[in-house]
Amino acid sequence: xxxxxxxxxxxxxxxxxxxxxxxxxxxxxxxxxxxxxxxxxxxxxxxxxxxxxxxxxxxxxxxxxxxxxxxxxxxxxxxxxxxxxxxxxxxxxxxxxxxxxxxxxxxxxxxxxxxxxxxxxxxxxxxxxxxxxxxxxxxxxxxxxxxxxxxxxxxxxxxxxxxxxxxxxxxxxxxxxxxxxxxxxxxxxxxxxxxxxxxxxxxxxxxxxxxxxxxxxxxxxxxxxxxxxxxxxxxxxxxxxxxxxxxxxxxxxxxxxxxxxxxxxxxxxxxxxxxxxxxxxxxxxxxxxxxxxxxxxxxxxxxxxxxxxxxxxxxxxxxxxxxxxxxxxxxxxxxxxxxxxxxxxxxxxxxxxxxxxxxxxxxxxxxxxxxxxxxxxxxxxxxxxxxxxxxxxxxxxxxxxxxxxxxxxxxxxxxxxxxxxxxxxxxxxxxxxxxxxxxxxxxxxxxxxxxxxxxxxxxxxxxxxxxxxxxxxxxxxxxxxxxxxxxxxxxxxxxxxxxxxxxxxxxxxxxxxxxxxxxxxxxxxxxxxx
Amino acid sequence: xxxxxxxxxxxxxxxxxxxxxxxxxxxxxxxxxxxxxxxxxxxxxxxxxxxxxxxxxxxxxxxxxxxxxxxxxxxxxxxxxxxxxxxxxxxxxxxxxxxxxxxxxxxxxxxxxxxxx
Numbered sequence: 001x002x003x004x005x006x007x008x009x010x011x012x013x014x015x016x017x018x019x020x021x022x023x024x025x026x027x028x029x030x031x032x033x034x035x036x037x038x039x040x041x042x043x044x045x046x047x048x049x050x051x052x053x054x055x056x057x058x059x060x061x062x063x064x065x066x067x068x069x070x071x072x073x074x075x076x077x078x079x080x081x082x083x084x085x086x087x088x089x090x091x092x093x094x095x096x097x098x099x100x101x102x103x104x105x106x107x108x109x110x111x112x113x114x115x116x117x118x119x120x121x122x123x124x125x126x127x128x129x130x131x132x133x134x135x136x137x138x139x140x141x142x143x144x145x146x147x148x149x150x151x152x153x154x155x156x157x158x159x160x161x162x163x164x165x166x167x168x169x170x171x172x173x174x175x176x177x178x179x180x181x182x183x184x185x186x187x188x189x190x191x192x193x194x195x196x197x198x199x200x201x202x203x204x205x206x207x208x209x210x211x212x213x214x215x216x217x218x219x220x221x222x223x224x225x226x227x228x229x230x231x232x233x234x235x236x237x238x239x240x241x242x243x244x245x246x247x248x249x250x251x252x253x254x255x256x257x258x259x260x261x262x263x264x265x266x267x268x269x270x271x272x273x274x275x276x277x278x279x280x281x282x283x284x285x286x287x288x289x290x291x292x293x294x295x296x297x298x299x300x301x302x303x304x305x306x307x308x309x310x311x312x313x314x315x316x317x318x319x320x321x322x323x324x325x326x327x328x329x330x331x332x333x334x335x336x337x338x339x340x341x342x343x344x345x346x347x348x349x350x351x352x353x354x355x356x357x358x359x360x361x362x363x364x365x366x367x368x369x370x371x372x373x374x375x376x377x378x379x380x381x382x383x384x385x386x387x388x389x390x391x392x393x394x395x396x397x398x399x400x401x402x403x404x405x406x407x408x409x410x411x412x413x414x415x416x417x418x419x420x421x422x423x424x425x426x427x428x429x430x431x432x433x434x435x436x437x438x439x440x441x442x443x444x445x446x447x448x449x450x451x452x453x454x455x456x457x458x459x460x461x462x463x464x465x466x467x468x469x470x471x472x473x474x475x476x477x478x479x480x481x482x483x484x485x486x487x488x489x490x491x492x493x494x495x496x497x498x499x500x501x502x503x504x505x506x507x508x509x510x511x512x513x514x515x516x517x518x519x520x521x522x523x524x525x526x527x528x529x530x
Numbered sequence: 531x532x533x534x535x536x537x538x539x540x541x542x543x544x545x546x547x548x549x550x551x552x553x554x555x556x557x558x559x560x561x562x563x564x565x566x567x568x569x570x571x572x573x574x575x576x577x578x579x580x581x582x583x584x585x586x587x588x589x590x591x592x593x594x595x596x597x598x599x600x601x602x603x604x605x606x607x608x609x610x611x612x613x614x615x616x617x618x619x620x621x622x623x624x625x626x627x628x629x630x631x632x633x634x635x636x637x638x639x640x641x642x643x644x645x646x647x
Contacts, residue, residue: 464625
């Protein structure tokens with residue numbers, strides 16, 4: 001670890017020694033700053049929950065959806081229960097009335113087809129009325145009696161009526177056809193009803209778990225104990241259904257049989273379509289929970305469009321913070337569930353739940369899409385920031401680089417030609433001054449000054465020898481007043497010479513003349529004047 | 531030049547004024563310096579008993595006046611580099627090669643322009 005640290009330090013030191021372009025370096029600073037700001041923004045967004053927003057949103061949507069679903073389901077099932085209890089009361093009254101009228105008990109109805117027919121005839125209108133008025137696809141009544149007690153199946157074969165709709169479909173839900181599924185066929189003929197292609201005379205109570213127990217135990221009233229059976233396969237058909245089993249209780253507490261309504265899997269599917277949402281198709285489920293498992297095979301599943309559910313799975317429930325996961329083994333679903341009391345007097349270990357669930361794949365696709373959007377947006381922002389940093393770095397560096405190029409080409413920016421950066425201008429001015437000094441020291445002059453000097457030196461040839469003699473005194477540093485004593489000429493002669501010298505050399509005064517002489521001396525060109 | 535001129539200054543002073551002259555050795559014309567009055571001229575006349583004192587003052591002022599006259603003559607006289615004569619500006623020519631007195635210039639046939647006309 002320490003070796004790696006040393007290597008990193010060495011690499012850093014090496015990188016520092018490398019000469020890096022100003023723009024690249026500035027760009028690196030910009031990029032570093034942008035990355036830090038970007039990371040901070042991502043961190044803040046993460047802390048603010050921007051990335052878990054979809055989970056919270058899903059939770060809210062599902063909770064609302066579950067609440068609505070549970071309300072609908074509870075209302076639906078409560079209404080069916082109430083209608084079934086009412087059916088039970090009316091059937092109880094009719095059966096009791098008939099038995100009293102005939103002076104027989106229900107036990108005596110066994111092996112008596114005529115009495116059974118009579119009872120079914122009086123029960124039919126009530127069952128049919130319940131079917132017509134209730135939001136279900138079938139209504140039935142099972143009497144605790146059979147037409148032939150000698151048969152081997154007589155212990156679980158019971159006479160009764162079962163009317164159900166046959167042509168249920170989403171396309172024609174208004175005019176379903178009532179078919180005769182169980183019961184004495186005479187009634188079907190009388191009522192001009194079509195027999196179901198899997199018609200049977202009697203019910204097989206073994207197919208309805210708990211039915212036999214319900215009929216065998218005396219009760220005070222029907223509401224004391226009733227239940228929804230787990231989903232059962234309707235014998236001989238491809239259909240399955242849940243049956244609401246309400247006991248028909250006589251005044252003396254005798255249970256004459258069981259009645260209720262049927263909710264087939266198909267009817268439930270049509271009644272509870274899948275709800276398409278942004279997270280995927282939400283499926284409504286009514287199923288029992290056992291050992292943290294949702295038993296779809298024992299319950300009803302709404303329309304499964306958009307999912308891979310076939311209604312037979314056993315889903316293992318994994319509780320989550322925002323939603324639960326339902327593991328079907330191969331497929332996983334996410335959703336929420338809530339217990340719903342639909343039976344009374346049932347064993348405590350059977351808990352029914354209303355649930356809504358969506359395929360995890362679709363939610364994962366949604367979140368992936370969302371994440372992709374985030375990533376694209378973040379990358380887009382990053383690219384824009386980098387482009388901006390590149391642009392700003394280039395804009396900042398360009399005048400400096402241009403100035404440096406001019407320095408390299410020795411085209412120092414003239415005064416007044418600003419680069420826009422004061423430090424660069426100051427540097428240019430400094431370099432200009434230094435270059436001027438260097439040129440002067442090296443005898444180099446700015447082009448225009450050199451031209452003036454050349455002209456000055458050229459004009460020197462116009463001077464006479466006498467004037468040159470005077471000029472030499474000036475070059476030697478003498479003043480005008482010194483010259484008469486030195487040259488033994490009058491001051492007037494000196495002045496006359498001066499006028500001539502000034503005129504010929506093109507200077508206006510002695511100061512200007514001395515300036516030329518001084519500059520030429522500094523440039524090392526003074527000899528040219530001799 | 532100053533010492534040369536000093537040697538050529540001729541004293542034309544009186545008891546009242548100081549004045550010196552320089553003669554051009556080419557044209558023979560005299561040039562007179564500006565007269566400078568003796569500051570104690572009146573007192574010297576009145577106080578004969580202080581004659582020696584005033585003589586000393588006179589001499590001192592005269593020296594000063596001579597220096598001033600030399601400076602003044604310096605404006606007007608040049609020395610010909612060939613003949614070494616002291617000449618006035620009117621007789622001194624500005625020539626191309628070398629400034630000469632009129633006579634030397636004529637002898638050497640050097641054209642020139644007089645400093646003063």
